[in-house]
Structures are given as structure tokens and as C-alpha cells.
Amino acid sequence: MPPDAPSHPMAPFAIRRDGEAVPERLRGAVAAIGNFDGVHRGHRSLIARAVGAGRPGAVVTFEPHPRDYFRPADPVFRLTPEPVKLALFARLGLDGAFVLGFDAALASRDAASFVALLADELALSGVLIGHDFHFGRGREGTPDLMGELCRRRGLDCTIMPAVTEGTEPVSSSAIRAALQAGDIAEANRLLGYRWFVRAEVRHGEKRGRTLGYPTANMRLPDDCRLRHGIYAVRARVGEAVVDGVASFGRRPTFDNGAPLLEVFLFDFSGDLYGQTLDVEFVGWIRGEERFDSMDALVERMNRDSDEARRMLEVDRVETMIEASTQGDRA
Known part of the structure; x- marks a missing residue:
């Protein structure tokens, strides 16, 4: 955030x-x-x-x-x-x-x-x-x-x-290059906070519901050149911050349509349509892929969710340690 x-x-x-x-x-x-x-x-x-x-x-x-x-x-x-x-x-x-x-x-x-x-x-x-x-x-x-x-x-x-x-100046162009490469860790390090997007949740095809992964779907600006792929994310929903996993891309298994951010929030239920969410990117999981069957897609989504949970927990612990260290130095 x-x-x-x-x-x-x-x-x-x-x-x-x-x-x-x-x-x-x-x-x-x-x-x-x-x-x-x-x-x-x-x-x-x-x-x-x-x-x-x-x-x-x-x-x-x-x-x-x-x-x-x-x-x-x-x-x-x-x-x-x-x-x-x-x-x-x-x-x-x-x-x-x-x-x-x-x-x-x-x-x-x-x-x-x-x-x-x-x-x-x-x-x-x-x-x-x-x-x-x-x-x-x-x-x-x-x-x-x-x-x-x-x-x-x-x-x-x-x-x-x-x-x-190091020897390189912190610059917006370097951060853009990192995001285009999917290097979220580098982008966040240069930013000094986790890069986030703000967008309204829109109605989609609702395929995720049939797969057991209902998603909040958001259009990002046309100029967004974030690498297409799967990410560990957090979203601010009202006053709450909820862990999740997100896909940004064209959905090659289905339609190769316009780029869309699809966010699955862990342990969350509720109607988000019309709400504006801040979604921060914590880690890169993998690139976008096309799957030959729904079973193969769901199996990979399960593994992606497990990896996102692991990344987010590691990030949470590292953040706590960093905050504690800064407190000791104060």
C-alpha cells in the first residue's frame, strides 16, 4: 500500500x-x-x-x-x-x-x-x-x-x-523496466514501497466462479506495460487488507482478449462490483500460460495460490523484522 x-x-x-x-x-x-x-x-x-x-x-x-x-x-x-x-x-x-x-x-x-x-x-x-x-x-x-x-x-x-x-540512480525508467520484466522485488526496492494500482471492479465473464476462483476484475490503463503473468498481491477492501493472487494478461486459455487484472482474494466473500480497490504487488510467480484443459488450469491455479500464500507470509515476517529493527535503532 x-x-x-x-x-x-x-x-x-x-x-x-x-x-x-x-x-x-x-x-x-x-x-x-x-x-x-x-x-x-x-x-x-x-x-x-x-x-x-x-x-x-x-x-x-x-x-x-x-x-x-x-x-x-x-x-x-x-x-x-x-x-x-x-x-x-x-x-x-x-x-x-x-x-x-x-x-x-x-x-x-x-x-x-x-x-x-x-x-x-x-x-x-x-x-x-x-x-x-x-x-x-x-x-x-x-x-x-x-x-x-x-x-x-x-x-x-x-x-x-x-x-x-549501488552505482545506479533510482529512476522511474528503471522501475518501469523492472515491472515490464515482472521483477516486482526490484521495482518495489527502488520505489521504497510496494507498487500498487487503483481501479474499479467490473463485471466479467464470471468464469472464475465455475473454476472455484471468483475474481475481482479490473481494467488497468492502456499504457500499463506490466508483464503478463501471475502475482502475489494484497488488496485494500474498505479498511481491511486482504491477501490474494492475481493474473494480469489476455487469458490465452479462453479468448486472448484485452489485458485484464483478475484478483482472487483469499478467505474473502462479498460483492465488490463498483468498488475501487488498491491492489499492491508483492511477488512474481510465473508468466501467463495457455492450458489444454480446465483440470490442468485449476491444478496450476491451486499451486499458484499456495505459492502466493507462501510469498505473502514471508513478506509479512520480513516486514515485521524490518519494523522491529528500525524500532531498535530509533
Whole structure:
């Protein structure tokens, strides 16, 4: 599930979009700037600095993702679509987010004009950017230029180094590559939390009921490039978190249709149609396969469920040990 919320009470998370007045509680904010797809460990190092700056802490982010604007025929695999990204921001102690619509007008702003927007329209007092952040028309703005333009405008500017894993920087592209390979462990390690999707449960063909595996069926965004296969998962159902096993793919045994996420929740009964679930991915079990008979399919589903239960129990124990170790260090 998403990173835990801070223990201290928070005021409602404010979201300011184009054309709206800046909420009073965000005036003079220090803002981390970026796309923040995934809200991964590197992103959260920026966000933590914004939260701890002693002034309102915010993010400036862009929707749609700039690549979707420049290359609409080849949309980026979004790790965190906008509603999920904003939900993650709200759990990290920020006061709010400035969501800038990425359109022709924004894309055509030069570097100086973009910084003027930050100072005048958004009323920021400071910004935090990553070491590789580029901005303005044709990506003309470099981190050093951001620093110089901010000084002219009286804004504080902090340029943060990359967060690395070994010798490689933590990046959204590396996480996407891991998910496309089915390497959930690597993706979750780089994210710093378990990757999850949020979707509405829809009516399906109801084949799972006849096989003894009734599933909650969800369509994921068309840009999702998660590897087709079987996963150990957990789903948030209301206030409960329920273990399960999931298939994402085209169902080659039946119809080779559009990709669908089908989640079987262990020891659960209830009507989920129309509900929106968060489903987090804990482990990879196997790739999608075609079976020659229903008996062979059910036998493999039984083994998949056993393996998912094992993975989830190991994950639960490891999480408890990690939490206990962190408590000892505190």
C-alpha cells in the first residue's frame, strides 16, 4: 500500500490547478518540482526537504506527463496516474500540490518565463529540483540556470543529488523496466514501497466462479506495460487488507482478449462490483500460460495460490523484522 501517513495530524491537502487562486496555506511555499511518476525514493528525498523547510511544503507537478504531450502516439507507462500520485503526496506530510497543465502554452515558455510563473503566479518562496531537472522551451533550462534565475527573483533554490542504489540512480525508467520484466522485488526496492494500482471492479465473464476462483476484475490503463503473468498481491477492501493472487494478461486459455487484472482474494466473500480497490504487488510467480484443459488450469491455479500464500507470509515476517529493527535503532 502507499507509504504510511505521518503520525501527526494534518490539515486537508490542498490542490491548486491552472487558473485557480493560490490557497492561503500554500502562499510562500517551498516546492519540489518534477513529474514525480512513481513518487519513488529519489522523489521522496526532494519531498522530505520541502516538508522540513520550515515553511509550507508543496510540489509542483505536471499533467499530463510531458512525454504524452510530445509523443501522444507512444504514451509513457505511468507508474502512478494522477489520482494515485496525488494520494501519495497527501500521505507524505505536504501541505499541497500545484498541478500545472502541460500544454502548448507551458511547453512554449522559456526558462525565465517558467521561473516567473513560480514566483509570481504560484507565490513560491523556494524550490527544490533534482540534479538532472531541465525546464523551459526545448528543455533549455539547466539546474544551474534555475539557480541563477531564482536568485534574480529572490527565490531559494536547492539542487539535490541523485539517490542511488549501488552505482545506479533510482529512476522511474528503471522501475518501469523492472515491472515490464515482472521483477516486482526490484521495482518495489527502488520505489521504497510496494507498487500498487487503483481501479474499479467490473463485471466479467464470471468464469472464475465455475473454476472455484471468483475474481475481482479490473481494467488497468492502456499504457500499463506490466508483464503478463501471475502475482502475489494484497488488496485494500474498505479498511481491511486482504491477501490474494492475481493474473494480469489476455487469458490465452479462453479468448486472448484485452489485458485484464483478475484478483482472487483469499478467505474473502462479498460483492465488490463498483468498488475501487488498491491492489499492491508483492511477488512474481510465473508468466501467463495457455492450458489444454480446465483440470490442468485449476491444478496450476491451486499451486499458484499456495505459492502466493507462501510469498505473502514471508513478506509479512520480513516486514515485521524490518519494523522491529528500525524500532531498535530509533
